[in-house]
Amino acid sequence: MINSGRYTAKLDSGWKFQHDPQNQGEREGWHNAGLPAPVTVSVPHTWNVQEALEEFRGAGWYEQQLEAPEEWAGRRFRLFFEGAYRDTDIWVNGTLAGTHYNSGYTPFETDITPYILAGGNNRLVIRVDNRNSDTALPVSNSFDWADDGGLIRPVTLVVTGSTAVEQLRVEPKVSFSADDKPAGGTVAAQIKLCEPPAAAVQAEIKVYRNEVIVWQGTEEIAAGALAWSFAEIGLDEVELWHFDHPHLYELEIVLTAGDGIQDRLVRSFGFREIVVEGHQLLLNREPVRLMGVEWMPGSHPEAGMAEGAEELTAMLVRLKEANCIITRFHWQQGNELLDWCDRNGLLVQEEIPHWQQPAEPGKDTRLLALSQAKEMIASHSHHPCIFAWGMGNELDGQSTVTNGYMKELKEEFLQLDSTRLVNYVSNTLQLQPASDATGAGDMLMWNDYIGTWHGDLDEEEVIRQIIADHPDKPLVVAEYGLCEPAFEGGDARRTRILREKTAIYRRYPAFAALIYFSLNDYRTQMGEEGTGRFMQRVHGSVDLYNQAKPSYAALREESSPIVLAGEPVWKDGGLELTLECRNDIPSYAVRGYSLKAAVPDGEVISQLLPDLAPGEVRTVHVELPEGAGSASGANDGAARTAALSILRPTGFSVLELQL
Structure with missing residues (x-):
């Protein structure tokens, strides 16, 4: 963890849970002494799918033991919640460490550094309340989905050096030429730190595509700075993100101070307009x-x-x-x-x-x-x-x-x-x-x-x-x-x-x-x-x-963006398909699609389809081995069968045909 700068662990197992219909938990000190009669659950969790609690709206309590090794002394500890429905109180070793109210689906984090004891176990207790509220969004019971209470999404422990990234905003932009072709792109970022560093911090920046570094550099974050941004990184060529071609990049930020790596954060992004x-x-x-x-x-x-x-x-x-x-x-x-x-x-x-x-x-x-x-x-x-x-x-x-x-x-x-x-x-x-x-x-x-x-x-x-x-x-x-x-x-x-x-x-x-x-x-x-x-x-x-x-x-x-324009025809030792790219809804260019044909002997033939513009019709000949698909093995127009699939570049099926 010290070498990498950031240690993360999903807190998914080892939880104890107890519902609190009489609101007695805080009065009786459950946050300090622990839950008196819990059951074991895993997180994500909601009590509203449990027998006898399906209709329960109120407070539910969670308890977890966090072990902090001695070598973690001096590190920063945070809990990241992907979502808790809804009003949430967080105690560490009996002390209230954070709250999050009126929003049950937005992510949030709590810095628990002052309350953690390195070198032993720490009691984490969380209360979540899903009662209707006129001060929350969604308001009262006016919404058309389930109001399931609990730690409904993952909870993650994040351990870093004292200088750490709280928020990282990536801002990619793609440039286009006069003929609307992609002509490179830029990446900028805005960073908010958990607290201003006492001394200057070095930030190593890398941009990856398919695990290959396409840009790298180093900048300095001044002492006392809470927010920081770096100038736009220019890339001469970029692959665009598209629903059929979801090309992704990664931005890596490594913060280094005098005592080593403080934090390392990787964030994926894509270029698209x-x-x-x-x-x-x-x-x-x-x-x-x-x-x-x-x-x-x-x-x-x-x-x-x-x-x-x-x-x-x-x-x-x-x-x-x-x-x-x-x-x-x-x-x-x-x-x-x-x-x-x-x-x-x-x-x-x-x-x-x-x-x-x-x-x-x-x-x-x-x-x-x-x-x-x-x-x-x-x-x-x-x-x-x-x-x-x-x-x-x-x-x-x-x-x-x-x-x-x-x-x-x-x-x-x-x-x-x-x-x-x-x-x-x-x-x-x-x-x-x-x-x-x-x-x-x-x-x-x-x-x-x-x-x-x-x-x-x-x-x-x-x-x-x-x-x-x-x-x-x-x-x-x-x-x-x-x-x-x-x-x-x-x-x-x-x-x-x-x-x-x-x-x-x-x-x-x-x-x-x-x-x-x-x-x-x-x-x-x-x-x-x-x-x-x-x-x-x-x-x-x-x-x-x-x-x-x-x-x-x-x-x-x-x-489907593709429809058959006419019946498939067995011809010239293979299969002829006439395909039309829709020109109403949906309507978009079809690029990089493929066709797979499975014949009775188990062989699968795959070939790339031609690119199609909306409204375009093309006839495609599917080459099949001699005798493939024919019960007699002959290639003379006898009854033949094949299972055809047209696939997107992402592998999802568009059309399935049994011929």
């Missing part, structure tokens, strides 16, 4: 029209909001296998989930949990929203997957108060991060489009439930009015689908809504993206179906256990 221009959404200067789906995490009945890597990854893979490459989250997520999106190519709008807030938000609400935005952006702004920040969802968008609030909040978001889009998602745009608060955002984001929640309006008349009132912004359908049991029709109706509405949206170039709602049935404290940990809304194309319904196949088909 996402801007709006009129009705268009441009990714790296390419106009794109995207298909996506929203996913509501925390819905597995065995894990709840404490879903681990296995459950989260399974849902993310399911999302990508649906050919969806854009999503949004109503509330802040953890860095591990966002790391997956970075590596695998998923565009994300991450939002503060502003949902059905009263029509006249006061100063306290604005300050709380801004506080959550600061924590979210400080921890997550390095993720290239995040293309936009969300200011809220369904906040009475026709209100003049909401309009003013969203305009003000957007300016404050841009002060925190001017490199991303900022949006508000409305469910009232269909009423008076010109005066709706979603117009304050960079894109119009509309939850469209015409035909169910919004009544039987004329869909196309509404769309034409929206476009006429907002001729200069892209339109994104942020939700559309069917919610049971509020509305009848089951999965067949869900499929019909998906296909019919998607067909309508495709006719209007103003639509830049569609985000279907939702991928999964989801656990929610306001669910109309089920009880306890199974209380849910039936809104998805997979169930709580990630089992696909028939509408999932329809979503995958509608979201």
